[in-house]
Amino acid sequence: MDLGLSEEQEMLRTSARDFLQKECPKQLVKQLDESDEGYSPELWRKMAELGWMGLVLPEEYGGSGGSFLDLVVLLEEMGYNILPGPFFSTVVLGGLSILAAGNEEQKKRLLPEVANGSLLLTLALTESDAQFNASSVKTDAIPSNEGWLVSGTKLFVTDAHVAQYIICPAQTSEGISLFLVDADSPGISRTLLKTLAGDKQCEVVLDKVKVPRQNLLGEGGQGWDYIENVFSKMVIAKCGEMIGGAQRVFEMAADYAKERKQFGRPIGSFQAIQHYCANMAIDVEGARLITYQAAWLLSEGLPCTMETSVAKAWVGEAYHRITMLAAQIHGSIGLTVDHDFPLYYKRAKIAELFFGSPDFHREIVAHMAGL
Amino acid sequence: MDFKFTQEQERFRKEVRDFLEGEIEKGIFETRANGWVTEENEAFVHHLAERGWLGMTWPQEYGGQGRSYLDRLILTEEMMHYGAPGGGFLVGDRQIGPSIMAHGTEEQRDFFLPRIVRGETSFAIGISEPQAGSDVGALETRAVEEGDSFVISGQKVWTSNASRSDFIYLIARTNFAPEVSRYRSISEFIVDLKTPGITINPLMDMAGHGHWCEVFFDDVQVPGTTLIGKKDMGFYQIMSQLDYERAGVERLMGNYPLLRGIIDYTKETKRDGVPLCKQPRIRYMLSDLMIKFEVGKLLVYRVAWLLNQKEKPTLTRDTCIAKVYGNRFEQELDNAAMNIAGLHGQLDSGSKCAILDGAITRAYLFSPAHSIQGGTSEILMNIIADRGLGLPRK
Numbered sequence: 001m002d003l004g005l006s007e008e009q010e011m012l013r014t015s016a017r018d019f020l021q022k023e024c025p026k027q028l029v030k031q032l033d034e035s036d037e038g039y040s041p042e043l044w045r046k047m048a049e050l051g052w053m054g055l056v057l058p059e060e061y062g063g064s065g066g067s068f069l070d071l072v073v074l075l076e077e078m079g080y081n082i083l084p085g086p087f088f089s090t091v092v093l094g095g096l097s098i099l100a101a102g103n104e105e106q107k108k109r110l111l112p113e114v115a116n117g118s119l120l121l122t123l124a125l126t127e128s129d130a131q132f133n134a135s136s137v138k139t140d141a142i143p144s145n146e147g148w149l150v151s152g153t154k155l156f157v158t159d160a161h162v163a164q165y166i167i168c169p170a171q172t173s174e175g176i177s178l179f180l181v182d183a184d185s186p187g188i189s190r191t192l193l194k195t196l197a198g199d200k201q202c203e204v205v206l207d208k209v210k211v212p213r214q215n216l217l218g219e220g221g222q223g224w225d226y227i228e229n230v231f232s233k234m235v236i237a238k239c240g241e242m243i244g245g246a247q248r249v250f251e252m253a254a255d256y257a258k259e260r261k262q263f264g265r266p267i268g269s270f271q272a273i274q275h276y277c278a279n280m281a282i283d284v285e286g287a288r289l290i291t292y293q294a295a296w297l298l299s300e301g302l303p304c305t306m307e308t309s310v311a312k313a314w315v316g317e318a319y320h321r322i323t324m325l326a327a328q329i330h331g332s333i334g335l336t337v338d339h340d341f342p343l344y345y346k347r348a349k350i351a352e353l354f355f356g357s358p359d360f361h362r363e364i365v366a367h368m369a370g371l
Numbered sequence: 372m373d374f375k376f377t378q379e380q381e382r383f384r385k386e387v388r389d390f391l392e393g394e395i396e397k398g399i400f401e402t403r404a405n406g407w408v409t410e411e412n413e414a415f416v417h418h419l420a421e422r423g424w425l426g427m428t429w430p431q432e433y434g435g436q437g438r439s440y441l442d443r444l445i446l447t448e449e450m451m452h453y454g455a456p457g458g459g460f461l462v463g464d465r466q467i468g469p470s471i472m473a474h475g476t477e478e479q480r481d482f483f484l485p486r487i488v489r490g491e492t493s494f495a496i497g498i499s500e501p502q503a504g505s506d507v508g509a510l511e512t513r514a515v516e517e518g519d520s521f522v523i524s525g526q527k528v529w530t531s532n533a534s535r536s537d538f539i540y541l542i543a544r545t546n547f548a549p550e551v552s553r554y555r556s557i558s559e560f561i562v563d564l565k566t567p568g569i570t571i572n573p574l575m576d577m578a579g580h581g582h583w584c585e586v587f588f589d590d591v592q593v594p595g596t597t598l599i600g601k602k603d604m605g606f607y608q609i610m611s612q613l614d615y616e617r618a619g620v621e622r623l624m625g626n627y628p629l630l631r632g633i634i635d636y637t638k639e640t641k642r643d644g645v646p647l648c649k650q651p652r653i654r655y656m657l658s659d660l661m662i663k664f665e666v667g668k669l670l671v672y673r674v675a676w677l678l679n680q681k682e683k684p685t686l687t688r689d690t691c692i693a694k695v696y697g698n699r700f701e702q703e704l705d706n707a708a709m710n711i712a713g714l715h716g717q718l719d720s721g722s723k724c725a726i727l728d729g730a731i732t733r734a735y736l737f738s739p740a741h742s743i744q745g746g747t748s749e750i751l752m753n754i755i756a757d758r759g760l761g762l763p764r765k
Contacts, residue, residue, distance in 0.1 A: 001375065297374065
């Protein structure tokens with residue numbers, strides 16, 4: 001047992017923190033949240049130069065062969081600083097799905113472009129009922145002369161408005177298959193949704209969209225198996241972002257409690273506030289350990305369905321509690337648009353619900369435990 | 372990072388399980404939720420000692436085995452799994468031994484450590500007093516130096532297992548100069564509980580256990596060799612001992628048999644032909660408990676792992692985090708078990724229609740104690756805020 005990060009992982013953390021602090025100040029975050037693009041191509045290029053998009057991709061596909069745990073450390077820093085943009089969509093949803101589902105030709109064609117930052121991807125996981133399960137996939141694909149015709153409506157597709165390809169699960173006669181859909185194909189319309197957090201999610205309507213034969217990812221009918229194989233990684237990657245955000249919120253609140261004076265003394269000297277902070281510390285530590293445990297299991301290729309759901313259910317609610325306590329400690333100043341706190345507060349709730357709400361994951365835990 | 376135990380550690384876990392199942396089969400002990408506090412069992416302790424499992428983390432020169440804290444974690448985790456007894460022998464292994472190694476003289480080490488390892492000596496811990504609960508520095512028990520000895524007078528209370536222990540690990544005021552800080556005037560002693568002048572009075576708790584005791588010291592004369600470490604520095608010495616007291620998996624898993632019991636109960640018990648565990652509300656409660664248990668386990672594992680590291684700057688904070696979290700979990704489990712079992716949960720062992728041998732009702736009656744004993748949750752949260760996060764005191 002070794003519950004510490006390696007020296008390389010600590011270095012990755014430090015350099016990512018420094019880079020994001022310098023290159024992605026909160027003013028930029030707020031600008032991007034309000035913009036339609038939602039990301040900065042210049043920042044994206046710099047991240048690509050640092051090798052972030054290829055961090056978790058094998059060397060043969062232009063990546064640096066890092067572990068999934070390395071990626072979680074990086075995502076933690078992205079959550080800590082907040083980094084708007086399609087990194088999660090491109091690398092976690094797109095890159096890892098292609099790595100899991102794609103054939104050799106597809107991996108060689110697509111992944112090096114992910115690694116060098118020239119390709120933006122996303123995955124259209126949910127439809128109108130917003131559930132993360134196979135029975136929710138109503139989109140279908142009909143064979144045609146040159147390949148397939150895909151029709152249906154995908155909802156809450158992150159960064160679909162800037163992605164070059166959207167990976168779409170669709171029903172076929174063999175079951176669900178994954179299709180790599182060119183986002184500029186005729187018959188696609190992408191509508192940016194007005195979201196609580198200002199992150200970019202779209203409705204994607206596909207009307208007999210032509211998908212060439214070579215863009216069927218992997219084997220037909222295996223689509224949801226591929227998704228299930230990567231789903232744990234999507235969930236834990238999201239947890240990585242969340243524990244970074246939770247850590248930052250906790251630090252902001254504890255720092256403010258030390259500075260802010262009322263009744264002639266720092267409010268952090270009052271026991272009520274101290275206990276709020278202690279409770280946040282407990283939640284932050286629990287969230288971090290339970291996330292790292294799953295990330296490590298995934299890195300080692302060990303079974304981890306139970307641990308993934310334990311983590312997502314717990315981290316989501318812990319982050320929510322942390323944001324509520326932090327809001328209380330800050331008082332009204334923390335609720336103003338000039339403050340950084342709202343950026344975290346909003347993202348915390350969305351992250352709690354994405355890739356399965358706590359109740360969704362509690363049901364998986366109940367099922368796995370034989371209840 | 373590596374979250375798994377080694378093959379060797381897994382083999383050890385199997386060995387411990389086989390041993391504990393054998394003990395239960397032979398009728399040496401019965402599984403009891405919270406048995407580690409409320410039950411004491413000499414035969415069981417001797418069997419632990421025969422295997423070298425008391426003081427297993429200590430250096431070999433003191434009769435220990437120099438094993439890692441993760442091995443000890445595995446041992447205690449399995450003991451909690453099976454609801455094994457603990458009492459004053461566990462205390463010796465857990466915190467008295469490490470304290471004597473840190474602060475004791477060579478003679479004290481030679482005397483006590485082998486006896487703890489052989490399971491011959493049990494300890495009560497004399498910290499709390501009627502006027503010194505969370506505020507340990509307010510203690511009033513006095514130890515006045517007279518020649519080569521000390522004369523102790525005063526009272527301790529909530530002293531677990533004093534009525535059946537051999538020694539008491541005690542703190543008392545030794546410096547009465549008004550200008551000296553109340554924290555720099557306390558010393559530690561190990562006193563034989565058979566010394567004349569000591570009166571022990573067990574207090575019954577509402578769960579029916581008499582493990583808490585009042586201990587009265589009426590001009591008790593003890594030799595100077597009972598002093599542990601530096602005179603007047605006992606408060607600081609005992610703070611590091613408390614890390615060990617609070618660090619263990621027993622703070623999370625003390626009532627573990629109840630978790631297993633209630634889960635099995637909901638699988639086996641049907642209402643209108645459907646097992647209770649299929650009811651959405653009960654599924655929710657149980658899976659939520661399991662999730663919280665998994666998080667708690669990692670908080671405890673982290674402390675065990677940290678105890679093996681050279682540098683452990685966050686140890687005090689992390690032990691407080693683990694204990695506060697674990698105690699909350701235990702209380703939530705007790706309440707959930709009661710709510711799931713409904714009116715059957717109230718029936719005590721031996722009653723007609725009792726379920727889980729009355730474990731739920733006894734655990735529920737013990738429940739409030741979790742967040743009081745060994746440092747209240749409020750004091751521990753103060754420590755997290757103060758020493759862990761650096762929040763100001765005024």
